[in-house]
Amino acid sequence: MEALFQHMERYIKLREEDKVLLSGALSLREVKKKEHLLEEGRLCPYNYFVSKGCCRLYYVNDKGIEHTVQFGIDGWWITDLMAYVGGQPSGYYLQAVETGAVVLWDRRTEDALLQQIPALERYFRLVLLRSAAAEQQRNRYLSDFSGEERYHHFNNSFPEFVQRVPQYMLASYLGFTPEFLSKIRARKA
Amino acid sequence: MEALFQHMERYIKLREEDKVLLSGALSLREVKKKEHLLEEGRLCPYNYFVSKGCCRLYYVNDKGIEHTVQFGIDGWWITDLMAYVGGQPSGYYLQAVETGAVVLWDRRTEDALLQQIPALERYFRLVLLRSAAAEQQRNRYLSDFSGEERYHHFNNSFPEFVQRVPQYMLASYLGFTPEFLSKIRARKA
DNA sequence: CGGTCTCTTGACGGAGTTCAAAGCTAGTGG
């Protein structure tokens, strides 16, 4: 929870009473490695702030193949936005990649909190601005680079992160099969 | 400009004085077909509201191939978010696909306007929420469907829009070459 | 240890690209 306050204070000022309000309204949830926070077909009234550890958002296509669409590490928000906004059943799974903790932001208490702490409107606007910008960037990498280029680029940009996740998750995030990732690595060695 | 007010009023209430403030701070710009609002290498201190017509955001890769990353029709915001947020030179082009008009939202007057009309924080939060959700959706289509499936899906979803844009733009948006689009169409006929 | 994930390796196949050339369309100026 403290991690969330710190994150918020990078963008807005929080008074002590705001923190009290937030502490009362939000809940911190510990998650074990591989545990699911959301599964396909369920409603998703939450936005998740990764306080500690690492989560991933993925879906399973009709051939049974997993596709990771987002990793969320410490200090990122992550959720199925369509299901969060629209209230329909989700088409995604949200899973803890590592043991850690998330803060649950509940859509059903969102309006009340935003009224009591108007600065949060600004906070979420800025957070969304950055995540939309990141998505735009990711789209560009996915469409412009070859699989091998994406791997090397990602590997150079986040060398420590690559060690933290299994290769099949990384492959599905980078948009190719685990077999192909294995072949890239064999070439480079 | 009136189109923008209507869009804002779908999410928040605007007082007459707010509209006066906005009218003074924002500018409406007419654009001719094929005209560029932003070019690679330039700064991008604007967010663009498409008031009438259709714009597209694209980049050119090192082989000289254009990739359309977003279409913005009436009632959508469109810009290079990285360059807008970060203030670096843009890596994108923003071009009018049809003759029309856009409203320019200037980052340099953003803070002042948001202070004078706090409800706008909420408006932009909700707009960004929806556009981030749309990007998440688009990512899924791009990674999970074959080129041919994407074409048919898009064609069924937006049959009237497909008529409005040249095929090479559509192909680059759907993630394949104009030649391939031509072959899909030949198969179906 | 034993079983279940995870990673590697190789042969084959297919979706989509590249290159080149020809046909078509639409905008522009005379």
Place this chain on the structure above:
DNA sequence: CCACTAGCTTTGAACTCCGTCAAGAGACCG
């Protein structure tokens, strides 16, 4: 209002990246 040109679309052949399938080798956890 027609003719010309530049840009857009079509078509085909060769090629490539990467997926699929299958089988085996590690690696991790109870």
